[in-house]
Amino acid sequence: MTSSEVRPGEFMAAEIAEQPAVLAGLVERRADIAAVASAIAERPPRFALLAARGSSDHAALYAKYLIEVLLGLPAGLVxxxxxxxxxxxxxxxxxxxxxxxxxxxxxxxxxxxxxxxKQGALTVSVSNTPSSPLHSAAELAVDIGAGKENAVAATKTYSATLMALYLLIDAVRGGDGADAANIGELAERTLRDAEEGVRRATDRYRFVDRVITTGRGYSYATALESALKLAETSYLAARAYSGADLLHGPVAAIDGETAVLAVTGAGRGGSAMHDVLDAVTDRGADVLAVGSSSDDVPAALRIPVPVVAEELAPVLEVLPVQRLALGLSLARGGDPDRPRGLKKETKTR
Structure with a gap:
């Protein structure tokens, strides 16, 4: 099929739909990831560093929370x-x-x-390209196995990276991945049940100019990834804030012309969002709540997500947001498969 025969957003839509199978496949290959985790456990680190760019940087932030909370180790972004x-x-x-x-x-x-x-670190690469130079540079490697991604906007590679990082860190702490056993089924349910909410949100926000995304704890990574997806596919002026940081000044810029996408899951991070959403609602913001506790917060629209262990929630929370980014891009006359000025692989130094 030539590029002229491909409908706008066709690749992105297909790759969003592939995610339940990709995530289930990762769980099936957990033994390979656990072998890498075993090598890490044999050389217990004093602390961890994470290096990444773009969507992968948001996945790295998610891993930072996992390492600090589940392993009790300090972690930082390089x-x-x-x-x-x-x-x-x-x-x-x-x-x-x-x-x-x-x-x-x-x-x-x-x-x-x-x-x-060279400086003595135990190095691990997490990538979708087993033959990549990064895998060769690192001592240990985790293949996320998402398959070729044609759309410029990362969807299945992002959720698969989250899943791989969770399985890796859970295995380092001695876990068996049980909480993720049915993640493929839950992802399928998330996408199916979110269809109506995504349609309504697309209709409501297709003409919006400014979007604030926000979340706390593990879900802060989802807020960051949401802002990136909306910016790169729909060219929205989207900005992400931790719920705590939002109250430290930026809330003053929120008014009735501002759309706020709030990630609100069950758990401590979601509970900490209640005061944040009370504040933005008082300022007239139009709130879209996405997450397993979306029914418990003030919002104009809600997209619920199945309840899972809090540390796994970002794997599911991002799925309806990807669908929203796709829908808004198409509604605004764009093609999310080929955003202007972007390439699939960005090389920086």
């Missing part, structure tokens, strides 16, 4: 330019570095991984 532009070579003995990249081809992440390995 600034690649300290290595690539400034030549920093910190002592990384007894440190775990996890490099996350869908393509595995970004020069800065490869250089960071190579440098960290």
């Amino acid at each position: 600034s690649p330019s300290t290595v690539t532009l400034y030549g920093a070579r910190p002592d990384l003995r007894d440190v775990l570095l996890v490099s996350v990249s869908q393509s595995g081809g970004s020069p800065d992440l490869i250089e960071v991984t190579e440098a960290a390995r």
Whole structure:
């Protein structure tokens, strides 16, 4: 099929629909990920660092929460330019570095991984490209196995990266992945049950200019990824804030012309969003609540998501948001498969 025969958004729609099978497949391959986790557990790190860009950076932030909460280790996000532009070579003995990249081809992440390995870190790559230079640069590798992604906007590679990171970190702590056993079925249910809510949200927000996305805890990663998806597919002025940070100043810019996409799941992060949503509602914002506790907060529209362990919620929460980004892009006359000025693989240094 030539590009002229492909309908706008056809690739993105198909790849969103593939996610239940991709996620279920990862759970089936858990033993491969557990083998990497076993190698990490044999060399317990003092702390962890995560290197990533774009959507993968949001997945890395999710992993930061997993590492700090589930493993009890300090974790931080790397600034690649300290290595690539400034030549920093910190002592990384007894440190775990996890490099996350869908393509595995970004020069800065490869250089960071190579440098960290030379400086004593245990390096792990998490990528969708087993033959990538990043996998070769790292000592250990996790293949997320999402298959080829044709749309520029990452959908199945993002959720699969979250799933792979969860299975890896859960295995490091000695878990058996039981909470994720039926994640494929839950993803299928999420996409099916969200159809009407996504349609209504698309109709309501197709002419909006400004969107604030917000969440707390594990779901902060979903808020960041939501803003990116809306910006790159629908060219919206979308900005993400932690719910806590939103109250520290930015809430003053919210008014009746502002749409707020709030990620509100069951658990401590979702509970901490109640005061945030009371504040933005008082300022007249039009709130779309997405998550397993969306019925418990003030909102104009709600898209519920099945209840899972809080640390797994981001895998499901992002699915209806991807559908919303697709719908808004098409409603606004765009093609989310080919956003203007973007390529599938971005190389930075």
